[in-house]
Amino acid sequence: MVFLCADFIYDQHFKDLRSRGSLVIGPALVTLCASKSEPLFFPRANCPLYTDSMAGITVALSGISRARCRETASLVRFMGGSVHRRFSPRVTHLITDSVLCSQYHKAVAAQRYVVHLRWVHAAWALRDDINISITAPHFVRGFLVEPFCGLSIWFVGYSAEELIGLRLRTVEHMGKLAAHVRDATHVVVSNNADISLGDFSRRQKIVHDEWFWACIRLSSCADEDNYKWVERERAKKDHDPRPAGSFLRLHSVDQQAVASSFPGRWDCDSIAGDYQISMTVSCKMSKADDIGKEMVETEEHYLRALKIVVKCFMEPLEERFKQRGSNLLSKAEMRCIFSRVPLLIDAHQVICNDLRMATDNPTAVRHISEVWLRNAENLLPLYSAYIGNCDRALEILRESDANPEFHAFLKSAENRAECQRHMLKDLLVRPVQRLPSVILLLKEMQHKVQRSDRSRRYVTRAINALQDILRTANEARGQVETYAEAFKVYTQIEDYPVSSPFIMFK
Template sequence: MLPKVETRVVLVGEAARNGALVKALQDINTPYIVTDNVQELGDGENTDFETVFVLTDFDSSDYNYLYKRENRIIGPPVVLHCAAKREALHFSCRPLYSTTMLNLSLCFTGFRNKEEMKNLVNLVHHMGGTIRKDFSTKVTHLVACSTHGEKYRLAVCMGTPILTPSWIHKAWERRDDVYFHAGEEEFRTQFKVPPFQDCSLSFLGFSEDEKTNMEERTLKHGGSYLEVGDENCTHVVVEENSVKELPFSPSKKLFVVKQEWFWGSIQMDARAGESMYLYEKNDSPAMKKAVSLLSLTTPNSNRKRRRLRDTLAQLTKETEISPFPPPRKRPSAEHSLSMGSLLDISNTPETCKSSKPSKSSTPVLSKQSARWQVSKELYQTESNYVDILNTILQIFKLPLEKEGQVGGPILAQEEMKTIFGSIPDIYEVHTRIKSDLEELLTAWHEDRSVGDIILKYSKELVKAYPPFVNFFEMSKETIVRCEKQKPRFHAFLKINQAKPECGRQTLVELLIRPVQRLPSVALLLNDIKKHTSDDNPDKMRLEKAIESLKEVMTHINEDKRKTEGQKQIFDVVYEVDGCPANLLSSHRSLVYRVETIALGDQPCDRGEHVTLFLFNDCLEIARKRHKVINTFKSPLGQTRPPPPLKHIALMPLSQIRRVLDLQDTEECVNAFALVVHPPTEHENLLFSFQLAGEETIKSTWLRTLCRHIANTICRADAEDMIQCTDPDSLQVSTKDMDSTLSKASRAIKKTSKKVKAEESLFHVTCC
C-alpha cells in the first residue's frame, strides 16, 4: 500500500489576508501555510505533502509559474464552498477557481475564432465545468455562435439549452459568489440563443398587417428582415395558401419555407429544421369546375331542368355527411348523383350482409320522410360538433398539457383550466349522443324515439355546460391576454389554426361552439316534433327533451348573452308582415341585413325586391310589398302604417347546402345563389339574387353567411362552402334587371291579382 500523503494548503498573497478563507480552512480542519513567494514551495520536489495553492488571481505571474510546473491550484470560492458543504477540498487536475459550473458538461458549435474558443474553454474549466467535443446525451448545455449545424439540431431535438458565449462570461463575473451556480434557470434563460440568430428573413404573400407583425417578431427573436429578392436573405417565408408560384428562382443557399416554420421556431424558442417545412411549387393542374357549362340553346327544357338539378346535386355532394356508406352506382351514374340517390340507403345491419332488401322496401321509403331527414340532420350536426370538440382537445389542449415541451410549458395550469374548462366532459357526453343517434338511424323506424336519446343524457348536459358557458368570456379574455404576453403561445395558435382541422378558425371561434350548440339542438328537436304524427310515441318524448334542454339553458347565466342583436329582432318583426312568432328567441340575434333582387322563380318571382335578414341560425326572407296595395285603407281601421315587407320564408341555415359566388359577366353582375334542400323536398332548390345598391360588399356578405352556416351545422371549414361558379351553368342572368320598362311590367304582373283581391274586399266592406 502507498503511504498516505498529507494535504497542505498554501495561501498565496492576498489569499492569506482573507479572514473568511482562513476561518473556512479551520472549519474543515485543514492545515495551511502562508507565503508571498511561490517559488519556495512550487518547484514540486517535496513529495511528503499534497500541496494545494490558493490564489485570488488566475491571471498573474504566480499563477503562470505554478501552472507550468503542474501544481494544484484552486481559488478562494472552492475553499468557501467546501466549508459550507462540510466537504474535503475538491480534487481537480486543472486549476479550479470556483464551483460555478460544477457538474455541467458543455459542447461548442459555430466558433471560428480559435483564441476566443480557447479562452472560453479555460473559463469553463476554472469554474468546474467539463468540455465535450462531440454532442451526446451527456452534454447539459450547448454554447452556440450559430443556429446552423448538426450539434444545434441535435440540441433542439433533445431539448438541451442552447446559450450564447455571454453566459460563460457573465458566470465568470460572478465567480466569487459561493452560492451562485451558472446552471440556474433564471440566470441562464437570459442568454438563450434566439431562434433567428444570424438569419435574414423575407415574407411573401402576407397582408401588410401580417407582414409587419412577423417582421417585428423577427427582430424580437434575434433575426433581421429584408425585402423579397435581396441576395443577403437566408430565408423566404411563404404564405402557401395565397402564393401559387414564386416570383423568382431561389438559389441553393436560400431556404424557401412555409409560415409554419416561422411560428414553429418561435414556439420552440429555437430555429426549426427547414427540411420539414420547405415550400414546394404547386405544379398540380387547376381544380376542375364542379359545374359544367350547360347549353342555353337546346330546345329541350326538360333536359335543361335535369342538367340544372344534377348540377346542384354535384355542388352539394361534398357537404353531405352520413354515417352510412353510399350505395354503389354504375360508372355512368357517377356524374349525375342527386340528393335523392343519397337517401336510397339500405338499413341492413352489417351482421346481415347476405340480406339485400330492394330499393322499394318500406324502410327505405320511410327514410325519405321529413322526420327522417331532420333526424339525419341532427346526427350530421352532432357528428360535426363532436369533430370540432375533438379538434379542440387534440390540436390545442393535449399538446399544451404535454410534458417535456421544448422550451418548457407554454401555459400555466391555471390558464389551461380557465381556457378549456369542462370541454372534456362536454366532448364525452356528446360522443355518446352521437353514437346513439347513429345506431338509431342505422336501424330506422318511424316509431324510434329521438327524444329518449336527449333525455338519457339531460343530467350530464346540466352538469357539463353551465361551468363552461358561464365562464366563456373569461376564457376568451385569457386567450387574448396570453397571446399578447406570451410569444410562444401566439406562435402555437398560429401553427394550429392554419391546420385543415381548424378550417382557419381561431381557438376562440372554435370554443364558442358549445355556447351555440344546445339552442341549435332544441331547434332541430322542435323541427322533428313538427314532422312527428300525434299518434307517434316520440311526440311526447320530444316535448320532454326540448323542456330538458330549456332547463339546461336556464342554468346558464343570462348576463352572458348578447342582447343588442336580440333587441333588433323586434324591429324585424314589426317591419315584416306575417313574420313567424318563433323568430323571437332568447338565443337568436340579428347579424346582417341585405337588400337584393330575385333572379329566379324561387323563393319568389323574378324581379321582386327581396330583403334577407341573416340571424345567427336562420335566414328570414321577405319581399317588398307593392305600393298599390298600401293605397287602400284597412277594413280594420288600423292607424299604424302597414309593414313595408311581406314574409316569404324563415329558413334554418342548416338547409343551405352551398353558397355560390356567381362570376361577373356581361349577362350577370353582382349576383350570388344559394343551393337549398328543405327536408320536405327530394331535390335541391336554387335561390338566386342580385345585390341591390353599392353599400353591401358581396365578398363580405358571403363570408359572413358561410361562417354562420358553418356554426349552425358545426363545421370548421366555413370558407370551403363558397364556390365561385359561372352563372351561365345555372341559367342565371341579370340582363333585364336595370330596365325601367321591364321593372314596371313585372310590377303590374305581380300585383294584378292582389289588387283584384283588395278591391273585392273593399267592395264587400262598403256594402
C-alpha cells in the same frame, strides 16, 4: 510546489509558470476550500485552476472562430470545467452564438443547455464570488440562445396586420427581418398560401407557420425537417363544417364579436340573428328524410370540432401542467374553459350513433325526433352550465392571449394539421350554436311533413324540448351575470367581506 496567482490573463509570471507545466491555483479556490473547511486540492500539471465554479461542466463549442474557441476553452478550464471538440452525450452545455451551428439540433434533442459565449465571460467576471452559482438554472437561463438568433426570416402569404405581429416577435427573439426574399435563411409560408418551391433557393429553409410558433413555444429553434413546406395542390379549405348542399350554413363568427361578451339571450331567434344562422334549401330537396341525413352530417362535424378542442388544446395544456406546472393557464382556468367539453362529446357521441340508426328506419322522422327527446334531459344541465360559463371562458382566453408564451402555444396548436385551421375561440362557441341549428333543421323537417302525418307531433315535441333547454340556459347565463355584477359591487365596499353571511344572491 504550488503557486498562487491572482491574474490568469495578463500576468507574465502566470504565463511563464503555465508554460513550464507548474501547478497554479487562484485565490478563489483557496477561499472556497477555507469556507468549507476542506483541505486544499491541487490541479493537474499544466491545468491552472482559479476556481471550481464549473466543476462537473463539460462544454462543446460550435460556430465560433478558432481564436475565440481557444480563449473560451482556457477560461472554462480555469474554472474547473472540461471542453470537448464536438457535441457528445457527456456534454452539458453547447456554446454558440447562432442556431445555425452544426451541433445545435443535437444539443436541443439531447435537452442540453445551448448558451451564448457571454455566459462563460459572465462566469469568469464572477470568479471571485464563491456565493454565486454560475451553473444554476436561473443564472444560465439569462444566456440561452434565442430561437431565431442568427436567422434571417421572410414571410409569405400573410396580411399586413399579421405581418406586424410576426415581425415584432421575430425581432423580440433575436431574429433578423430579411430585406429581400433572396437574403432569407428561412421562408415562413402561411398555410393558406399557394407557392412554388422553384421560387426559392435550395439553401433556404421553406417551412410552414407552425414552425415559427413552435420555436417560440419551445424557446429553441425547432427542427425545420419536421415543418417542411411540401408543394402540393392545395384544396380550398372550407371552414364551414357543412357540405355545399347544406340546408343550414353557420357563417363564421366575427372574431371581435366572439372575443367580447355575448349580448343576446340564448333563445333560438336571437342565436339565429347573432350568429347569422341562415337556411338555404338545396335544389329540389323535398323529403324530410334528406334533412335527417343532413342532421347526421352536422352532428358528425360538431363532434369532430369538440374532439379537436380536446386533442389540440386541452390535452397538451394538461400534459404541460403535469410535467412542470403550467405557466400558461392555472388549473382553475383550464377547468373553466375545457371541463365540460368531454361531457359534451360523450353525450353527442350517443346522439350521433342514434341518429345514424334512426335515418335507416322507414319512419326516420319520428325516430330522429325521439333521439332528441330521449337525450334532452341529459343535455339540459350540460348546456345550461356551458352557455352560462361561456362568457367567462372566452374572457380568460382573451386575457391569456396577452401572455406571449400562451399566444405562441395557441398559434402553434391552431396551425396543426389536425386542427384544420380552426381557432380555439371559434370552436368554443360551437356548442352555443349547436342546439339552435338543430332546432332550425327540425323546423324545416316539420315543414316537410304533412299535417296528417303522426310523426309531426314528435317533431314538435323535440323542438319544444330543445327550446326549453335554451330557455333554461339563458336564465342560467342571466344569473351568472347578476352574480358577477353583485360580486363586483361588494368587492368595492371597503371593510365588507364578500363571505359575509348577510350577503345573499337570489
